[in-house]
Amino acid sequence: MVAMVAICGGLRRKKLTHLVTAAVSLTHPWTHTVPSKEDLPIPMENPCKEPLKKCILCGMLIDYKNVQLLSQFVSPLTGCIYGRHITEIAKAIKRAQIMGFMPVTYKNPAYLKAPIVCNIRHRE
Amino acid sequence: MKPETAAALKRTIEALMDRGAIVRNLENLGERALPYRISAHNQQYNSGGYFLVDFYSPTTTVESMLNHLSRDTDVIRGNIVKHPLTQELKECEGIVPVPLEEKLYSTKKRRK
Numbered sequence: 455m456v457a458m459v460a461i462c463g464g465l466r467r468k469k470l471t472h473l474v475t476a477a478v479s480l481t482h483p484w485t486h487t488v489p490s491k492e493d494l495p496i497p498m499e500n501p502c503k504e505p506l507k508k509c510i511l512c513g514m515l516i517d518y519k520n521v522q523l524l525s526q527f528v529s530p531l532t533g534c535i536y537g538r539h540i541t542e543i544a545k546a547i548k549r550a551q552i553m554g555f556m557p558v559t560y561k562n563p564a565y566l567k568a569p570i571v572c573n574i575r576h577r578e
Numbered sequence: 579m580k581p582e583t584a585a586a587l588k589r590t591i592e593a594l595m596d597r598g599a600i601v602r603n604l605e606n607l608g609e610r611a612l613p614y615r616i617s618a619h620n621q622q623y624n625s626g627g628y629f630l631v632d633f634y635s636p637t638t639t640v641e642s643m644l645n646h647l648s649r650d651t652d653v654i655r656g657n658i659v660k661h662p663l664t665q666e667l668k669e670c671e672g673i674v675p676v677p678l679e680e681k682l683y684s685t686k687k688r689r690k
Binding site for chain 1: 671673
């Protein structure tokens with residue numbers, strides 16, 4: 455490397471860079487060769503993946519008998535089901551209403567003070 | 579407990595056993611006011627007693643059992659339902675993120 459630089463001392467700048475790059479490639483052969491099979495990245499799923507967010511009802515057994523839980527998903531004024539897209543809850547609510555456990559057109563006044571689960575804003 | 583309700587219960591359980599059902603458990607969920615006025619057998623009721631019967635039975639007898647319950651005058655409303663505890667609690671992984679970018683444009687084939 456040192457010997458090459460001494461020779462290029464008198465040449466122009468462009469030629470100097472050419473010679474320098476040529477010298478670099480000669481001394482470091484790994485820049486132009488294919489990496490060995492041990493160095494390739496191993497295909498694996500993302501290890502830094504966070505666990506998926508869980509909803510409130512993820513582990514719970516939804517029963518038509520626990521009217522308190524079901525009443526939390528019903529409007530207090532009309533009795534409309536809030537989480538219509540949560541099919542299990544909707545099925546259980548309908549079942550409870552038909553079997554005579556839960557009122558249809560209003561919310562059971564005993565469960566009005568239950569904690570709010572659905573994020574619905576009422577007109578104040 | 580009133581003797582009439584006890585007699586009605588006994589009748590229904592005997593009818594169940596006649597159809598080849600094995601009664602596992604009988605629970606009394608209490609006597610309370612019904613959530614809405616129910617009319618049954620040309621009468622209207624505002625309160626009633628709730629009873630829950632666990633039983634094993636072949637699926638063919640369910641229809642005849644429901645028929646029997648509807649004919650009984652002491653029964654306001656009878657229902658037969660699959661036992662909820664027999665269903666396995668499927669492991670919920672969580673809210674699966676939906677790739678909304680694919681849903682932005684419809685993939686329906688439009689005729690040119």
